[in-house]
Every structure is written in C-alpha cells, then in structure tokens.
Amino acid sequence: MNPKIYFDNGSTSWPKAPQVASSMSELLESGAFNINRGNYEGAYELESLVLLTRMQLARLFHAPDSRHVIFTPGITYSLNYLIKGLLRPGDHVLVSSLEHNAVMRPLCQLASQDIHYTMIPAETDGTTQPESVEALIRPETKAVIMLHASNVCGTILPIREIGDICRRHHLFFAVDTAQSAGSVDIDMQECNIDFLAFTGHKGLLGPQGIGGFLISEALDHELTPLIAGGTGSQSDSLLMPDYLPDKYESGTMNLPGIIGLHAALTYLEEAGIPAIHQKKMELTGYFLKRIQEIPQAHIAGKQTIQNRLAVVSLDFPEYDNAEIAFSLEQDYGIMTRVGLHCAPMAHQALHTMPHGTIRFAFSHFNTTEEIDCCIDGLRELFSV
C-alpha cells in the first residue's frame, strides 16, 4: 500500500498548521463559552482571543482597523453578503472570466431583478489585461468583483492595476482571496480593495467553516446586512446595530473555528508567509519541469512559475481525466481534484470545458519526493 500523498490543497489545506487541532480540542474540552453573551471570566478570555484574531487578520491584509474584520462561515457566504447586500435593480458589475460559482451563482440568481454582469476577457492562459476593463464600465456599473488567483490554473490577476481603475471610476472593488491568502502579500489599502473575502481553511491553514471579509468604510455605508439577529449589543433595539463588526455578525459565532484560525495565523506569522510561498513555488517549478516527461499531459494555463500560485491543472486530451485521477489515487495514493472545480467560466476561458482538468495544488508540507512519486506514477500509466 502506497503512503497517501495530498495534492488537493486548492480545495482545503492538509495537514493543517500545528496547534490548530489541539487548540480547538482544548477549547471544547475546557470551556467553549459564548462570547458577547456570557458575563464571566472564561467568556471574556475568549473574547480577547477573538479580538487578537481580528487584529492578526487586519495586519495580514493591511486593513485600517480590526473592527473592519467580519467573520462568516467562508468565502461563499462572504460573497453572498456582498452581492445580495449591495446590488439593487438596474445595477451592473464587472467580473473576471475565471470566476468561481461563489460569484457566478449569486449573480445569476439576481438576473431576474434586473442586475447584470459583464465578464472581463481573459487570454487562454488566464491572463487578464487591466486595459480591457475601462471600456466595459457603464454608467450603471457599481463594482468590480474578481478572484485574486484562479482556483483552476493558479494564474494571478492584476488586482493592483484594476484597483486603481476602480478608484478612478468610483467603483467598489471586491477581491476573492480563496487561493492567494497565506501565499502572497495582499494590501487592502494599496490595492484599493473595498471588500476582501477570505477563507480560513486553505492557504491560511486553519479549519473548515471559518472565513470572513474585510470591508472599507465607504462600502460599509452602502451594504445592507443580509442576516439580522442577536449580537449581544444594543439589545433594547429591534434594529441591527450600525457599527462594526456587530452589523454583520448576528448569531452565535463559530468559536472553535476562530480559535483554530488564531492558532493557524500565529503559525504563519512565525514561519513567515514569504518562506512558505517560496517553498510552494519551488515545488510547483519542479512539478512543471518534470511533467514535461509526460507528452500526454497538457498544462492548462501558464506554463511557467511566473505570475502564478502553486495550483496546476493538467488536461490529458486523449484520455478521460477522471480515469487518470482515479488511477493516481487507487494505484499511487495521490489525491487530486478532477472536473470543473466549480468554475465553468474559467474552464471555458482555458478551453478545457466540458471535460475539465486534474488539479494539483501544493502546500509547503509537500516534498519533491512526493512529486517524483506522482510523475513516476504517470510515467507508468502512460508507459513512458
């Protein structure tokens, strides 16, 4: 039996950062009290950890203030809060051609309410030219919503340049950092980002079920909270508080998730994101080099490590990609993700629709030996 090799870090990271599991377990065993409600020392101590976690996220994304950090169950929820809380009939938004269904499905739900979108074109390797954005802006355009890096091919989008365009045209700018957070530096203020959606369980190495968004002052004034309920504050009023973070955080919070994320962020601060990113890119470069040994494999997207993350999609045009992924797992213990990766528009742009690709997404816990195992397995499968 081969040891298992995990190359599905684009879906969720594994292993998680050290201390994530133990911190969550300790919380649940020693007193998982309810913050913003309980009036006792144990609850106050947890509130202080939640505040520390907000501060870590504010530092990570260069937010003006930790009050602008809002917790949600993840990016999909965050993007729904944005799209459904901001857009009104007659509004128009621009999205990239590589969007995930976390953006496309909420937008398509709103089509019947006279809310429309236009896609910014992408080249066949996922490259998006900022110059193409301005011509697409209409008088009724309210925002640009885009991912920072493709979850299919890893191509990084030019958020700094597009942020500049948004600033000049007074458009809100929303960025989905699902693949990039924890890998590259993201400066919310320098890139003029009004809404930065993040998840805790991918590059940030935390547990599933915790994520959130960071919001600018200007967007906060325009955004209606999608969920209303108890916040533990201003309880004499039947209206939602209008201050942050309470305005967007109704109901009991995911404390185990936040405590796990706190442990993960502490690990990232100590290990250093640039060092982690460098290791991931070395592995990606090694994989891209060795995959040349398999003539049947076609890389969807960028062929080199320039302007990309550690996410690589392979297409085997003469074969069924699902069958290859199945063999990799069954015969060599290699875990990948095959299909459309919830991003049909990206596959359209990359010309891999409808058959999809096999995605290999590396973490800094992976090794070159594991990549060797994968390439050797593919060589054996294709007799090369």
Next chain:
Amino acid sequence: MQKIQHYVLFPNHDNGMRLYGILKEAGIKATIAPTPRAASKCCGISLLVREEDLEAIRKFIDENHIEILKIAAIERDINPRRDRYC
C-alpha cells in the same frame, strides 16, 4: 457607607475588549463587568475602573478611537454589610 463606582460603558464587546487590552498593557487596573442596568439599556460589558485613573483612561479612549457610550459613576447597590451590626 455608600460607594461610588466608575464604569466605562460601550456600544459593543469589541470596543470594551480593545480598551481593556490597552489599559492592561499600560498597567491601569480595569475589571470587565456586566453593564449595570441602572447605567444603560445596552447589555454587554463595561469596565470597572478607579476614579484616579479616569483622566488617563479618557486619553487612551481618544488616542485609540475607542467608541464608548459614557463613563458612569454609579452608587453600589449591593452592600453585604447592610443591616449587620456585629
């Protein structure tokens, strides 16, 4: 004997915890407590502080943009020694 206690009141827990952390770091004594119902309808936390620290606390509030409702001086309601004569 009546005792006046000083409470910093907040619109929410986040601001209370922020000020608590700042005061702790500065070595100023503050105790987290439920908001006295006599002081505010707003439930949540307050910080019980010493009168002699009030000026410094106001300065920290301004410098760090902490949102507060007010600083309330409240007569202590519970006196365990009440009606005890020995």
